[in-house]
Amino acid sequence: MAETTYAKGLEGVIAAESEICQIDGANGKLYYRGYSIEDLAAHSSFEEATYLLLNKHLPSEQELKEFSARMRESRGLAQPVLDMIAGFPSGGSPMELLQSVIAYLSGTVEHQIQHSDTCNCRRTLHQVAQMTSVLAAYHRFREGQDYVAPRADLSQGANFLYMLHGKEPTPQEGRIFDTCLVLHAEHGFNASTFTARVVASTYSTCYCSISAAIGALAGFLHGGANERVMDMVDEIGSKENIEPWLDKALAAKRKVMGMGHRVYKAKDPRAIVMENMMLDLARQRGETYLCEFLEQFEKAFRARMEEKGKPIYPNVDFFSGAVYTLLGIPRDLFTPIFAAARSSGWLAHILEQRKDNRLFRPKCLYAGPEPRQYVPLKARRATTGAATA
Ligand SMILES: CC(C)(COP(=O)(O)OP(=O)(O)OC[C@H]1O[C@@H](n2cnc3c(N)ncnc32)[C@H](O)[C@@H]1OP(=O)(O)O)[C@@H](O)C(=O)NCCC(=O)NCCS
Numbered sequence: 001m002a003e004t005t006y007a008k009g010l011e012g013v014i015a016a017e018s019e020i021c022q023i024d025g026a027n028g029k030l031y032y033r034g035y036s037i038e039d040l041a042a043h044s045s046f047e048e049a050t051y052l053l054l055n056k057h058l059p060s061e062q063e064l065k066e067f068s069a070r071m072r073e074s075r076g077l078a079q080p081v082l083d084m085i086a087g088f089p090s091g092g093s094p095m096e097l098l099q100s101v102i103a104y105l106s107g108t109v110e111h112q113i114q115h116s117d118t119c120n121c122r123r124t125l126h127q128v129a130q131m132t133s134v135l136a137a138y139h140r141f142r143e144g145q146d147y148v149a150p151r152a153d154l155s156q157g158a159n160f161l162y163m164l165h166g167k168e169p170t171p172q173e174g175r176i177f178d179t180c181l182v183l184h185a186e187h188g189f190n191a192s193t194f195t196a197r198v199v200a201s202t203y204s205t206c207y208c209s210i211s212a213a214i215g216a217l218a219g220f221l222h223g224g225a226n227e228r229v230m231d232m233v234d235e236i237g238s239k240e241n242i243e244p245w246l247d248k249a250l251a252a253k254r255k256v257m258g259m260g261h262r263v264y265k266a267k268d269p270r271a272i273v274m275e276n277m278m279l280d281l282a283r284q285r286g287e288t289y290l291c292e293f294l295e296q297f298e299k300a301f302r303a304r305m306e307e308k309g310k311p312i313y314p315n316v317d318f319f320s321g322a323v324y325t326l327l328g329i330p331r332d333l334f335t336p337i338f339a340a341a342r343s344s345g346w347l348a349h350i351l352e353q354r355k356d357n358r359l360f361r362p363k364c365l366y367a368g369p370e371p372r373q374y375v376p377l378k379a380r381r382a383t384t385g386a387a388t389a
Contacts, residue, residue, distance in 0.1 A: 028266030046181040053348035074126035075150035095218040106207035124206040131340035136163035186345030192216040223335035226321035229258040258318030270316035
């Protein structure tokens with residue numbers, strides 16, 4: 001038996017083999033199935049990237065046509081799903097809604113036989129197609145507006161903007177948002193993907209795996225940094241306040257949102273693409289203040305960190321919130337959008353897990369009391385500590 005080591009948070013532990021995503025953190029490179037994120041962002045639609053993640057190769061024209069048609073015909077939401085979204089308690093968060101809807105969707109399609117090592121991707125693909133529809137419907141209902149039915153002639157990204165705003169986006173807006181989905185589709189063995197694979201390893205359904213992964217992404221250590229970047233921009237208030245705000249924040253050892261990455265020790269390649277899209281959109285709209293603010297902020301932050309010998313670069317979240325804001329997307333949908341995009345990567349990992357499955361069952365290092373005598377209730381003395389559960 002191999003020697004067992006303990007790594008808190010499984011840091012540095014190799015928990016599975018995967019052919020899906022390669023991250024070269026030192027050089028700021030990211031590849032989906034061997035294709036660079038720069039090429040995919042420049043040339044692929046979200047549908048094509050999803051095909052690639054699920055099928056291991058880029059599609060031919062005919063394959064893409066059929067695959068896109070399948071995704072597009074799955075976009076619409078059935079009335080029971082719309083009723084569920086409309087009735088979701090207003091105190092719940094859109095991530096909780098998304099998690100619940102995914103589980104609910106399982107009952108709205110023909111039951112799948114998933115107790116084997118094969119998964120019927122044809123049916124589960126509709127989850128990927130429908131997640132942005134769910135978010136658009138949720139936002140419209142809470143604004144007192146009607147559901148907008150999807151359009152099959154638009155890309156996944158353009159269709160989301162159409163269903164959200166009830167107005168067709170410009171080709172540039174549609175393309176930019178679709179590329180945002182490509183950029184977030186996959187990123188290796190992060191917490192939510194690992195969660196999806198752990199659930200899949202029990203041969204639970206794709207619905208259970210994906211709703212569990214959404215739960216993992218909901219935590220602010222994983223999803224959510226882009227919302228916090230925008231909160232930070234609001235807190236700072238004006239470009240003039242950037243320098244004094246940074247002095248205070250860094251003196252207080254506060255983590256600056258959208259900066260730094262556990263894996264990338266160079267500029268996150270997705271951040272470079274996202275920054276360019278932000279600039280294009282802002283110039284085209286004539287709304288450049290937010291971009292100027294972020295660029296000035298990045299310069300000031302990096303100069304301070306370099307002075308301390310800590311080169312820290314922006315990650316994708318530093319710019320994505322600005323892109324979404326320019327596209328008129330409400331802030332509390334930023335993390336759910338991340339989930340909608342990542343669902344294609346999760347599905348690829350679920351399929352890969354099932355192909356060569358081994359139930360995840362790590363050990364824990366027991367640190368509790370040694371075996372001890374059970375004391376009958378009446379014989380116990382009152383304890384002083386407060387109950388913890
Ligand atoms: C993502 C994150 C947790 C990585 O942290 P990490 O692995 O500790 O990063 P590094 O080891 O490269 O950090 C080197 C140093 O820079 C500091 N640093 C890193 N990111 C920083 C940030 N955003 N703001 C201020 N200081 C930061 C670290 O505290 C560390 O300082 P130390 O040597 O005094 O301990 C961290 O950068 C962070 O919290 N970023 C903000 C949140 C965010 O944008 N998350 C989205 C990630 S996609």
